[in-house]
Amino acid sequence: MFIIFLELLCVVPFQMEEEERKCKAAIEEAEKQYSEISSEIKDLDIKSKQFEELEESYLSISDDISPGRKRCSFGQDRSFPGCLSNVQVEWDEINAAWGQAALLLHTMAQYFSPKFQYRIKIHPMGSYPRVTDINNNTYELFGPVNLFWSTRYDKAMTWFLTCLQEFAEFAISLDRENNVPPEKSLKLPYKIDIRW
Incomplete structure:
Protein backbone atom coordinates (compact mmCIF):
# COMPACT_ATOMS: atom_id res chain seq x y z
CA MET A 1 0.00 0.00 0.00
CA PHE A 2 2.84 2.27 0.84
CA ILE A 3 4.33 1.64 -2.59
CA ILE A 4 1.07 2.55 -4.28
CA PHE A 5 0.96 5.72 -2.25
CA LEU A 6 4.52 6.59 -3.31
CA GLU A 7 3.67 5.92 -6.95
CA LEU A 8 0.65 8.20 -6.67
CA LEU A 9 2.82 10.92 -5.14
CA CYS A 10 5.15 10.70 -8.14
CA VAL A 11 2.43 10.44 -10.78
CA VAL A 12 0.16 13.23 -9.50
CA PRO A 13 2.77 16.05 -9.77
CA PHE A 14 3.69 14.84 -13.25
CA GLN A 15 0.02 14.94 -14.32
CA MET A 16 -0.37 18.39 -12.76
CA GLU A 17 2.65 19.70 -14.70
CA GLU A 18 1.18 18.26 -17.89
CA GLU A 19 -2.19 19.92 -17.16
CA GLU A 20 -0.42 23.21 -16.39
CA ARG A 21 1.44 23.05 -19.70
CA LYS A 22 -1.79 22.37 -21.59
CA CYS A 23 -3.49 25.30 -19.79
CA LYS A 24 -0.59 27.64 -20.64
CA ALA A 25 -0.71 26.57 -24.30
CA ALA A 26 -4.47 27.13 -24.38
CA ILE A 27 -4.04 30.59 -22.79
CA GLU A 28 -1.33 31.51 -25.33
CA GLU A 29 -3.57 30.38 -28.21
CA ALA A 30 -6.50 32.37 -26.80
CA GLU A 31 -4.30 35.48 -26.42
CA LYS A 32 -3.08 35.07 -30.02
CA GLN A 33 -6.65 34.78 -31.28
CA TYR A 34 -7.68 37.78 -29.17
CA SER A 35 -4.83 39.84 -30.66
CA GLU A 36 -5.84 38.86 -34.22
CA ILE A 37 -9.50 39.67 -33.56
CA SER A 38 -8.56 43.01 -31.97
CA SER A 39 -6.48 43.87 -35.04
CA GLU A 40 -9.39 42.97 -37.35
CA ILE A 41 -11.77 45.09 -35.27
CA LYS A 42 -9.38 48.08 -35.54
CA ASP A 43 -9.21 47.61 -39.34
CA LEU A 44 -13.00 47.40 -39.54
CA ASP A 45 -13.32 50.56 -37.41
CA ILE A 46 -10.97 52.43 -39.77
CA LYS A 47 -12.88 51.18 -42.83
CA SER A 48 -16.18 52.08 -41.18
CA LYS A 49 -14.98 55.65 -40.54
CA GLN A 50 -13.74 55.94 -44.15
CA PHE A 51 -17.11 54.69 -45.38
CA GLU A 52 -18.94 57.23 -43.18
CA GLU A 53 -16.74 60.04 -44.56
CA LEU A 54 -17.44 58.92 -48.14
CA GLU A 55 -21.14 58.73 -47.38
CA GLU A 56 -21.12 62.25 -45.91
CA SER A 57 -19.19 63.52 -48.93
CA TYR A 58 -21.63 61.85 -51.31
CA LEU A 59 -24.63 63.26 -49.45
CA SER A 60 -23.20 66.78 -49.53
CA ILE A 61 -22.47 66.46 -53.26
CA SER A 62 -25.93 65.08 -53.99
CA ASP A 63 -27.42 68.00 -52.03
CA ASP A 64 -25.37 70.43 -54.14
CA ILE A 65 -26.08 68.75 -57.48
CA SER A 66 -29.74 67.95 -57.88
CA PRO A 67 -31.71 67.34 -61.08
CA GLY A 68 -32.33 70.63 -62.83
CA ARG A 69 -30.00 72.62 -60.55
CA LYS A 70 -26.33 73.19 -60.02
CA ARG A 71 -24.93 75.01 -57.03
CA CYS A 72 -22.31 77.64 -57.75
CA SER A 73 -19.78 77.51 -54.94
CA PHE A 74 -16.14 78.07 -55.77
CA GLY A 75 -14.70 78.02 -52.25
CA GLN A 76 -13.00 80.60 -50.14
CA ASP A 77 -10.35 81.64 -52.68
CA ARG A 78 -12.96 83.37 -54.87
CA SER A 79 -11.18 82.25 -58.05
CA PHE A 80 -14.07 83.61 -60.07
CA PRO A 81 -14.70 87.26 -59.15
CA GLY A 82 -18.32 88.20 -58.59
CA CYS A 83 -19.53 84.68 -57.88
CA LEU A 84 -21.38 84.35 -54.63
CA SER A 85 -21.13 81.05 -52.84
CA ASN A 86 -24.35 79.13 -52.26
CA VAL A 87 -26.09 80.79 -55.21
CA GLN A 88 -28.46 78.46 -57.03
CA VAL A 89 -27.98 78.56 -60.80
CA GLU A 90 -30.64 76.92 -62.95
CA TRP A 91 -29.57 74.55 -65.70
CA ASP A 92 -31.35 76.74 -68.25
CA GLU A 93 -28.94 79.55 -67.39
CA ILE A 94 -25.89 77.28 -67.46
CA ASN A 95 -26.94 75.83 -70.81
CA ALA A 96 -27.55 79.32 -72.26
CA ALA A 97 -24.08 80.42 -71.10
CA TRP A 98 -22.47 77.36 -72.69
CA GLY A 99 -24.45 78.05 -75.86
CA GLN A 100 -23.13 81.64 -76.02
CA ALA A 101 -19.54 80.53 -75.30
CA ALA A 102 -19.81 77.80 -77.96
CA LEU A 103 -21.16 80.28 -80.52
CA LEU A 104 -18.34 82.73 -79.82
CA LEU A 105 -15.57 80.12 -80.05
CA HIS A 106 -17.12 78.55 -83.16
CA THR A 107 -17.41 81.96 -84.85
CA MET A 108 -13.80 82.91 -84.07
CA ALA A 109 -12.51 79.52 -85.26
CA GLN A 110 -14.52 79.79 -88.50
CA TRP A 149 -24.21 60.54 -65.54
CA SER A 150 -21.73 63.41 -65.85
CA THR A 151 -18.94 61.72 -67.87
CA ARG A 152 -20.11 62.92 -71.28
CA TYR A 153 -20.66 66.45 -69.96
CA ASP A 154 -17.19 66.43 -68.36
CA LYS A 155 -15.63 65.30 -71.64
CA ALA A 156 -17.51 68.01 -73.55
CA MET A 157 -16.19 70.68 -71.17
CA THR A 158 -12.65 69.28 -71.41
CA TRP A 159 -12.73 69.27 -75.22
CA PHE A 160 -14.23 72.78 -75.27
CA LEU A 161 -11.39 74.04 -73.05
CA THR A 162 -8.85 72.20 -75.22
CA CYS A 163 -10.23 73.99 -78.30
CA LEU A 164 -10.22 77.33 -76.45
CA GLN A 165 -6.60 76.79 -75.41
CA GLU A 166 -5.58 75.89 -78.98
CA PHE A 167 -7.34 78.98 -80.32
CA ALA A 168 -5.66 81.18 -77.69
CA GLU A 169 -2.24 79.78 -78.67
CA PHE A 170 -3.06 80.41 -82.33
CA ALA A 171 -4.16 84.01 -81.59
CA ILE A 172 -1.00 84.71 -79.56
CA SER A 173 1.20 83.37 -82.38
CA LEU A 174 -0.78 85.53 -84.85
CA ASP A 175 -0.15 88.60 -82.67
CA ARG A 176 3.59 87.78 -82.66
CA GLU A 177 3.59 87.47 -86.47
CA ASN A 178 1.94 90.89 -86.71
CA ASN A 179 4.37 92.44 -84.18
CA VAL A 180 1.63 93.27 -81.69
CA PRO A 181 3.25 94.53 -78.46
CA PRO A 182 3.06 91.95 -75.62
CA GLU A 183 0.86 94.23 -73.45
CA LYS A 184 -1.72 94.39 -76.27
CA SER A 185 -1.47 90.74 -77.27
CA LEU A 186 -4.17 88.27 -76.34
CA LYS A 187 -3.80 86.90 -72.83
CA LEU A 188 -6.32 84.61 -71.17
CA PRO A 189 -7.28 85.83 -67.67
CA TYR A 190 -6.93 82.31 -66.24
CA LYS A 191 -4.55 79.47 -67.04
CA ILE A 192 -6.22 76.45 -68.64
CA ASP A 193 -4.86 73.28 -67.04
CA ILE A 194 -6.38 70.20 -68.68
CA ARG A 195 -5.66 66.83 -67.10
CA TRP A 196 -6.74 63.70 -68.89
Whole structure:
Protein backbone atom coordinates (compact mmCIF):
# COMPACT_ATOMS: atom_id res chain seq x y z
CA MET A 1 0.00 0.00 0.00
CA PHE A 2 2.84 2.27 0.84
CA ILE A 3 4.33 1.64 -2.59
CA ILE A 4 1.07 2.55 -4.28
CA PHE A 5 0.96 5.72 -2.25
CA LEU A 6 4.52 6.59 -3.31
CA GLU A 7 3.67 5.92 -6.95
CA LEU A 8 0.65 8.20 -6.67
CA LEU A 9 2.82 10.92 -5.14
CA CYS A 10 5.15 10.70 -8.14
CA VAL A 11 2.43 10.44 -10.78
CA VAL A 12 0.16 13.23 -9.50
CA PRO A 13 2.77 16.05 -9.77
CA PHE A 14 3.69 14.84 -13.25
CA GLN A 15 0.02 14.94 -14.32
CA MET A 16 -0.37 18.39 -12.76
CA GLU A 17 2.65 19.70 -14.70
CA GLU A 18 1.18 18.26 -17.89
CA GLU A 19 -2.19 19.92 -17.16
CA GLU A 20 -0.42 23.21 -16.39
CA ARG A 21 1.44 23.05 -19.70
CA LYS A 22 -1.79 22.37 -21.59
CA CYS A 23 -3.49 25.30 -19.79
CA LYS A 24 -0.59 27.64 -20.64
CA ALA A 25 -0.71 26.57 -24.30
CA ALA A 26 -4.47 27.13 -24.38
CA ILE A 27 -4.04 30.59 -22.79
CA GLU A 28 -1.33 31.51 -25.33
CA GLU A 29 -3.57 30.38 -28.21
CA ALA A 30 -6.50 32.37 -26.80
CA GLU A 31 -4.30 35.48 -26.42
CA LYS A 32 -3.08 35.07 -30.02
CA GLN A 33 -6.65 34.78 -31.28
CA TYR A 34 -7.68 37.78 -29.17
CA SER A 35 -4.83 39.84 -30.66
CA GLU A 36 -5.84 38.86 -34.22
CA ILE A 37 -9.50 39.67 -33.56
CA SER A 38 -8.56 43.01 -31.97
CA SER A 39 -6.48 43.87 -35.04
CA GLU A 40 -9.39 42.97 -37.35
CA ILE A 41 -11.77 45.09 -35.27
CA LYS A 42 -9.38 48.08 -35.54
CA ASP A 43 -9.21 47.61 -39.34
CA LEU A 44 -13.00 47.40 -39.54
CA ASP A 45 -13.32 50.56 -37.41
CA ILE A 46 -10.97 52.43 -39.77
CA LYS A 47 -12.88 51.18 -42.83
CA SER A 48 -16.18 52.08 -41.18
CA LYS A 49 -14.98 55.65 -40.54
CA GLN A 50 -13.74 55.94 -44.15
CA PHE A 51 -17.11 54.69 -45.38
CA GLU A 52 -18.94 57.23 -43.18
CA GLU A 53 -16.74 60.04 -44.56
CA LEU A 54 -17.44 58.92 -48.14
CA GLU A 55 -21.14 58.73 -47.38
CA GLU A 56 -21.12 62.25 -45.91
CA SER A 57 -19.19 63.52 -48.93
CA TYR A 58 -21.63 61.85 -51.31
CA LEU A 59 -24.63 63.26 -49.45
CA SER A 60 -23.20 66.78 -49.53
CA ILE A 61 -22.47 66.46 -53.26
CA SER A 62 -25.93 65.08 -53.99
CA ASP A 63 -27.42 68.00 -52.03
CA ASP A 64 -25.37 70.43 -54.14
CA ILE A 65 -26.08 68.75 -57.48
CA SER A 66 -29.74 67.95 -57.88
CA PRO A 67 -31.71 67.34 -61.08
CA GLY A 68 -32.33 70.63 -62.83
CA ARG A 69 -30.00 72.62 -60.55
CA LYS A 70 -26.33 73.19 -60.02
CA ARG A 71 -24.93 75.01 -57.03
CA CYS A 72 -22.31 77.64 -57.75
CA SER A 73 -19.78 77.51 -54.94
CA PHE A 74 -16.14 78.07 -55.77
CA GLY A 75 -14.70 78.02 -52.25
CA GLN A 76 -13.00 80.60 -50.14
CA ASP A 77 -10.35 81.64 -52.68
CA ARG A 78 -12.96 83.37 -54.87
CA SER A 79 -11.18 82.25 -58.05
CA PHE A 80 -14.07 83.61 -60.07
CA PRO A 81 -14.70 87.26 -59.15
CA GLY A 82 -18.32 88.20 -58.59
CA CYS A 83 -19.53 84.68 -57.88
CA LEU A 84 -21.38 84.35 -54.63
CA SER A 85 -21.13 81.05 -52.84
CA ASN A 86 -24.35 79.13 -52.26
CA VAL A 87 -26.09 80.79 -55.21
CA GLN A 88 -28.46 78.46 -57.03
CA VAL A 89 -27.98 78.56 -60.80
CA GLU A 90 -30.64 76.92 -62.95
CA TRP A 91 -29.57 74.55 -65.70
CA ASP A 92 -31.35 76.74 -68.25
CA GLU A 93 -28.94 79.55 -67.39
CA ILE A 94 -25.89 77.28 -67.46
CA ASN A 95 -26.94 75.83 -70.81
CA ALA A 96 -27.55 79.32 -72.26
CA ALA A 97 -24.08 80.42 -71.10
CA TRP A 98 -22.47 77.36 -72.69
CA GLY A 99 -24.45 78.05 -75.86
CA GLN A 100 -23.13 81.64 -76.02
CA ALA A 101 -19.54 80.53 -75.30
CA ALA A 102 -19.81 77.80 -77.96
CA LEU A 103 -21.16 80.28 -80.52
CA LEU A 104 -18.34 82.73 -79.82
CA LEU A 105 -15.57 80.12 -80.05
CA HIS A 106 -17.12 78.55 -83.16
CA THR A 107 -17.41 81.96 -84.85
CA MET A 108 -13.80 82.91 -84.07
CA ALA A 109 -12.51 79.52 -85.26
CA GLN A 110 -14.52 79.79 -88.50
CA TYR A 111 -13.33 83.36 -89.10
CA PHE A 112 -9.68 82.29 -89.03
CA SER A 113 -10.23 79.08 -91.00
CA PRO A 114 -8.22 77.60 -92.75
CA LYS A 115 -5.28 79.28 -90.96
CA PHE A 116 -6.56 77.98 -87.63
CA GLN A 117 -6.63 74.19 -87.69
CA TYR A 118 -10.05 73.52 -86.20
CA ARG A 119 -9.41 69.94 -84.92
CA ILE A 120 -12.14 69.99 -82.28
CA LYS A 121 -15.53 70.97 -83.65
CA ILE A 122 -17.84 73.16 -81.60
CA HIS A 123 -21.53 72.90 -82.55
CA PRO A 124 -23.39 75.93 -81.19
CA MET A 125 -27.01 74.84 -81.09
CA GLY A 126 -28.59 77.42 -78.80
CA SER A 127 -28.82 76.06 -75.27
CA TYR A 128 -27.88 72.58 -76.45
CA PRO A 129 -24.29 72.89 -77.76
CA ARG A 130 -22.19 69.86 -78.56
CA VAL A 131 -18.48 69.21 -79.02
CA THR A 132 -16.89 66.71 -81.42
CA ASP A 133 -13.43 65.51 -80.39
CA ILE A 134 -10.47 64.61 -82.60
CA ASN A 135 -11.75 61.00 -82.85
CA ASN A 136 -15.13 62.19 -84.16
CA ASN A 137 -17.00 61.39 -80.90
CA THR A 138 -19.70 63.94 -80.05
CA TYR A 139 -20.49 64.99 -76.46
CA GLU A 140 -23.34 67.08 -75.06
CA LEU A 141 -22.31 70.40 -73.48
CA PHE A 142 -25.57 70.91 -71.62
CA GLY A 143 -27.40 69.58 -68.59
CA PRO A 144 -28.98 68.63 -66.40
CA VAL A 145 -26.41 66.06 -65.32
CA ASN A 146 -26.02 64.24 -62.07
CA LEU A 147 -23.13 62.65 -60.21
CA PHE A 148 -23.42 59.32 -62.02
CA TRP A 149 -24.21 60.54 -65.54
CA SER A 150 -21.73 63.41 -65.85
CA THR A 151 -18.94 61.72 -67.87
CA ARG A 152 -20.11 62.92 -71.28
CA TYR A 153 -20.66 66.45 -69.96
CA ASP A 154 -17.19 66.43 -68.36
CA LYS A 155 -15.63 65.30 -71.64
CA ALA A 156 -17.51 68.01 -73.55
CA MET A 157 -16.19 70.68 -71.17
CA THR A 158 -12.65 69.28 -71.41
CA TRP A 159 -12.73 69.27 -75.22
CA PHE A 160 -14.23 72.78 -75.27
CA LEU A 161 -11.39 74.04 -73.05
CA THR A 162 -8.85 72.20 -75.22
CA CYS A 163 -10.23 73.99 -78.30
CA LEU A 164 -10.22 77.33 -76.45
CA GLN A 165 -6.60 76.79 -75.41
CA GLU A 166 -5.58 75.89 -78.98
CA PHE A 167 -7.34 78.98 -80.32
CA ALA A 168 -5.66 81.18 -77.69
CA GLU A 169 -2.24 79.78 -78.67
CA PHE A 170 -3.06 80.41 -82.33
CA ALA A 171 -4.16 84.01 -81.59
CA ILE A 172 -1.00 84.71 -79.56
CA SER A 173 1.20 83.37 -82.38
CA LEU A 174 -0.78 85.53 -84.85
CA ASP A 175 -0.15 88.60 -82.67
CA ARG A 176 3.59 87.78 -82.66
CA GLU A 177 3.59 87.47 -86.47
CA ASN A 178 1.94 90.89 -86.71
CA ASN A 179 4.37 92.44 -84.18
CA VAL A 180 1.63 93.27 -81.69
CA PRO A 181 3.25 94.53 -78.46
CA PRO A 182 3.06 91.95 -75.62
CA GLU A 183 0.86 94.23 -73.45
CA LYS A 184 -1.72 94.39 -76.27
CA SER A 185 -1.47 90.74 -77.27
CA LEU A 186 -4.17 88.27 -76.34
CA LYS A 187 -3.80 86.90 -72.83
CA LEU A 188 -6.32 84.61 -71.17
CA PRO A 189 -7.28 85.83 -67.67
CA TYR A 190 -6.93 82.31 -66.24
CA LYS A 191 -4.55 79.47 -67.04
CA ILE A 192 -6.22 76.45 -68.64
CA ASP A 193 -4.86 73.28 -67.04
CA ILE A 194 -6.38 70.20 -68.68
CA ARG A 195 -5.66 66.83 -67.10
CA TRP A 196 -6.74 63.70 -68.89
